[in-house]
Amino acid sequence: MTDLLAGPAEVAGGLAVHGADAVDASAPEPPRAALVARDVPARLVAKDPTLWGPEAQARLGWVDTHRRSRDLLPQLAELAAELADLDHVVLAGTGGSSLAPEVIARSLGRPLTVLDTTDPGQVRAALADRLERTVVVISSKSGSTVETDSHRRAYWQAFLDAGMSEAETARHFVVVTDPGSPLEATAAELGVVTILADPEVGGRYSALTAFGLVPSALAGVAVTDLLDDADALAGSLGRDRDNPGLALGAALGAAAATGRSTVALTPDGTGVDGLGDWAEQLLAESTGKRGRGILPVVLESPDAPGATGPDVLTVSYGGALEPGRTPGAGVADVAVNGPLGAHFLAWEYATAVAAAALGVDPFDQPNVAESKENTARILAAGTSAETPSFTEGAIEVYAPAGAPHDLVGVLRRLLDGLGEDGYLAVTAYLDRWGDAAVAGLRPVLARATGRPVTFGWGPRYLHSTGQYHKGGPRVGSYLQLTGAVTDDLPVPGRPYTFGELQAAQAAGDRQALAGRERPVLRLHLTERAAGVAQLLDAAGRTRT
Incomplete structure (x- = not known):
């Protein structure tokens, strides 16, 4: 473990990364210098797909989707007002479609039921919970995810069985999907409100698109704040210094290059609840291919087993720190602290940077x-x-x-x-x-x-x-x-x-x-x- 307070933090947009430079410097060939030499920061914000090789399936809309997502805000406010009597929000989605909204709701203390299972007991319990007050957000980029399709069918039938007409049933649904997906066509046939997501953003990078914002807004989250947080950080991402995303990504790459390819993700108790589950899918699915990758391990607490080891990099995460408070609760190699919207953008950027250092395409999922x-x-x-x-x-x-x-x-x-x-x-x-x-x-x-x-x-x-x-x-x-x-x-x-x-x-x-x-x-x-x-x-x- 490093003394996180001994070195300077890299800070921008309210997000601070402590300890990353020491990890980067521990590599015989520090990745950060190599990344800067390749002009990676500027090329990434310019959405240059060649950073990951000529065959990369790069969808780089996430770099600035937080700005385009502002166009959704009037529609979300109107929808939340229209559905104000439906105060039980169920999100039926999985992976990138559900993990970010779950983190948002948990961190900001808003109620949201996430249904991302096929276990009949869990599905049955969800169907029995406040059905008459429920709005179901059906989220799927492809529009063909079998779990989500099954949830849609089960809820539709449950509303009909409760005596609602098809028109009344349709009011209890909101669909979020990509333009042209089969789900968009199904929603149109059923008369269900549909909000189209940004097609230039892959699922695991979609936290600040309609997939993250629609269920969060219906649950009562002030989603404008998330976009503001991301925007405050975005200006740093093209820089070689004072760039927390670059610092974190280079540290992840350096650790993997020096035998520490396991990243233990631990909360530090400062108000960002469950981010590890979201970062886990982002890191694992983006880097775990071609026989290499970063293995994320989500820890229950800083003192949980698995936080240490010769092949482990421990990264803590949390909200803003009080003055004088030790980052990472004293156990982490790297600590990341700041507002939630900035976390989303920084981790997405860092994952893309780490993938560039590892030589893998962070946007495909071949297996x-x-x-x-x-x-x-x-x-x-x-x-x-x-x-x-x-x-x-x-x-x-x-x-x-x-x-x-x-x-x-x-x-x-x-x-x-x-x-x-x-x-x-x-x-x-x-x-x-x-x-x-x-x-x-x-x-x-x-x-x-x-x-x-x-x-x-x-x-x-x-x-x-x-x-x-x-x-x-x-x-x-x-x-x-x-x-x-x-x-x-x-x-x-x-x-x-x-x-x-x-x-x-x-x-x-x-x-x-x-x-x-x-x-x-x-x-x-x-x-x-x-x-x-x-x-x-x-x-x-x-x-x-």
Whole structure:
């Protein structure tokens, strides 16, 4: 760890980055000097796509989309007034369409229900919550995301079942999508209000487009402030010095070049809540390809297991600091503090800069479609029956041949197989609300192994770290959690249920990982609450 207060911070637009210069200087060939020599700051704000090679699929509208987004403000104010009686806002979207609004609402204390799951229990609970006062924001860039389409169908049917006419039902929806998408056409047929997003901005860079602003505005956020924050920072991004985005991006690139390609993201408790989940998908999906990348690990707190290690760069994030307060709560290598809108733009810029240093295109996602294609194939053919290796209590264990026949033993074998450069990804196809306790598995396993451990809810992580799992360094091991469905829910107009969709998504991802010969251990909870408790207990005993 560095003494963050010993060196100068890089500050602009209210955003301060501490410690980045020391990390950059630790590299034998500091990336920042090389980036400046290539005129990267000026070329990036000029939207030069050749920064990432001749084949880069660069969509660089995010550089200044915060300015174009101001055109949405009158429409958002009018829409919020028209729907003022619908005070329960549900956002049905996933990945880049949902993570930024979730951070915005959490950080600014506004209520927003994010539905980015196919778990039938979680979907059923959402449908039962204040339906008559609910407005559903359906967000999808492509307009064909299976989870979001399923949510739209379920809510539409729920409103009709509650006695509403089709016209009344349409009033309870707002669609956000790209121009020309299938969802735009569907919304027009249904008579649903549609707000078109900036087509020059990719999903994970869309925080300050309609995808971030529409649900936030309906939830009562003063979204103008977010745009103002970004605009205040934007003037620094073409500079070689006094450029927090460049400082952060160069530090990320320098760390990766010197063996610290794991970035531990930790909140410092100063009012930016959940930014790590958004930055996780931005970094992982943008850099995890061609066998390289930055592995983000979202920590629960600064003292959580996983904050330190020879291959770990710890980055804290938060709001404005009080005078004299130590950045990063005293544990970070780099601390980023400032207003939320500036955070979004700075992290997007830094990710693009780090990708330039790593030599990868930050705007494509070549491996994301694989799990989706597997899911579609499984839904069409039906899931094949699998026989567990053994059953212990409320957990069925599906382990590779030769694995121990006890839960603690099979977990310990998975951890022992990580070696000195591996990481473990825990992926939970469960109820993010009802089964929330299972997220406690991450720190327990991180403490047991001393290696990076990530945790992701399925299928949410498929649009986030899923790209890194398939396209990044082939050093990952995977613990997949699934659970019994006791009260399934049909997807209206489709020949499958939410439970069948969820099972197909889990199986499709297992196939994608197995095809890369990566270790996958699946644990199926036959009774969820008991299985979660049993699993946490067994994980704790892997250290003994």
